[in-house]
Ligand SMILES: CC(C)[C@H](C(=O)O)[C@@H](O)C(=O)O
């Protein structure tokens with residue numbers, strides 16, 4: 151198994167280092183050989199090469215079986231970007247586009263032993279287990295733009311084919327879960343949302359066993375707070391997915407625990423990354439929570455290598471250490487990156 | 499004082515009728531003569547005239563001192579729209595545009611006696627008191643569109659002037675409150691957001707006493723769940739404001755209580771409406787909660803007539819009846835529209 155590591159910025163190098171140690175151990179347990187190599191990406195790559203996604207990094211990603219990414223960005227790069235420098239985020243967007251990673255899977259569930267970590271009351275949040283499928287290479291992120299000091303413009307284009315392929319991913323996921331799909335749009339205002347809704351309905355004809363509902367994005371932002379446990383799979387366009395999946399990760403109280411998988415065509419390596427950011431304020435302090443990245447490594451084993459048992463063993467180990475009371479800093483505890491990593495390695 | 503009433507659809511006629519009774523009583527108490535006249539709007543207007551905003555309705559709105567709106571929309575209109583009929587929502591958007599209502603003010607605060615109604619834990623939500631200022635006549639709502647069955651496109655344009663005027667509204671509001679302004683955008687991706695951020699910074703030079711922060715929309719969707727009490731005034735573009743203000747109203751547990759004011763140039767009558775929808779499922783049952791509309795009427799008195807004392811008397815009466823234990827259906831109680839209205843009239 152060959153994994154390309156993109157440590158990125160801030161706490162990225164720390165959390166990916168943890169996850170690599172976990173990958174090494176489960177691959178050893180499974181008798182699978184593992185090859186990892188790090189490549190510069192994001193702000194770190196801007197510092198050394200002047201661009202956030204150097205061609206050699208992209209090559210290495212395409213040649214690997216899967217990519218494990220830390221996080222990108224930091225205040226120094228924001229400042230430089232205002233002066234005309236490229237932004238670390240451009241590397242992330244270019245990576246998604248160049249590799250054709252059109253489906254971003256973000257599972258958010260309440261860890262049974264962490265009900266107390268949710269800002270929501272237990273009776274409301276209990277049982278929440280949602281998979282958000284976010285379209286990742288279309289919409290406002292990749293439409294034409296006009297920058298300007300007096301006027302600016304972004305465009306939100308979607309084609310039937312772009313919606314169809316992510317719809318298939320979502321319907322298939324729903325079929326393998328509890329059979330419910332909630333599609334989120336703003337069809338009462340946006341033309342792209344009306345096309346979105348139509349294509350979802352068309353694709354649903356091929357999945358009679360999946361129950362589909364359409365919900366407006368503003369209503370969904372409410373429902374995620376008032377009744378999160380009533381949803382199964384949620385599919386939506388790029389920017390709505392960005393907003394709603396972050397809201398949801400806050401709802402289940404686990405921004406530091408949440409993994410994600412960005413997938414493309416069957417023969418494309420996927421990119422696996424925690425949903426948290428680069429947290430420059432705690433970089434280098436040893437306080438970063440590596441669990442989001444470790445669970446992303448589990449998704450990598452599942453989707454990039456078909457190693458379901460190995461993936462499950464990581465997820466079980468994470469549940470075990472949390473059940474036994476281990477608490478990283480972001481969950482109000484005192485377990486640092488090393489403590490968490492060691493505990494998970496031990497539980498494996 | 500002349501108020502144009504747009505009852506609209508679903509529970510709209512019921513909740514506006516309640517609010518008119520409250521307006522009548524406070525105007526009588528204040529010795530102010532009140533004239534009200536209802537006009538067809540939304541689905542109800544489509545039914546009778548074929549269009550959601552008939553010219554006579556728009557005329558009447560422009561001629562009034564203020565407009566009190568119920569709600570628009572319903573499943574029968576959605577179905578008809580798919581067959582080519584106009585949508586009730588088009589009337590709402592046309593009204594905002596024709597009257598130049600560029601600033602939508604949505605105050606959301608936790609009613610002290612209703613802490614238990616929030617889905618969030620008391621210690622997290624306590625003290626939440628946010629004014630969302632949403633830009634209402636720009637962005638994706640009014641940009642050019644291309645409808646299509648294979649491709650669709652929406653555009654997100656903003657001009658400096660459009661951002662400036664709503665920024666002024668927000669800065670002035672922040673100055674009159676706790677002096678903190680949080681501007682929400684997606685400047686790491688969108689050109690329109692980069693212009694937004696620049697204009698907010700430019701306008702802030704005129705308000706040295708207001709502390710400004712920029713937050714990305716995905717992060718804000720998290721913060722509203724994890725630390726809502728740390729914000730004062732939030733200003734953002736049209737669609738982000740739609741999503742975040744609905745999320746926030748769910749956070750404080752009071753979708754049925756939340757009012758809004760849509761304001762334009764100083765000489766333009768404003769439109770005042772609850773943030774909840776037309777709730778067709780409970781229309782006609784007498785169960786609708788009129789408080790959102792009644793508090794919108796209070797905002798009308800404040801902004802359209804400068805009747806601060808009368809506005810305050812309504813807000814106090816609402817607080818009193820809630821403190822005394824009155825609970826509408828949406829807050830888990832059994833007080834119907836008539837019970838709530840009668841209690842508020844009595845408390846006045
Ligand atoms: C960094 C940013 C461009 C990115 C996005 O908006 O997609 C991030 O928020 C994410 O969700 O992965």
Ligand SMILES: CC(C)[C@H](C(=O)O)[C@@H](O)C(=O)O
Nearest residue numbers: 338339368571587590591740
């Ligand atoms: C009905 C709809 C078009 C409208 C909007 O999105 O602006 C509503 O959600 C609102 O917030 O007033």
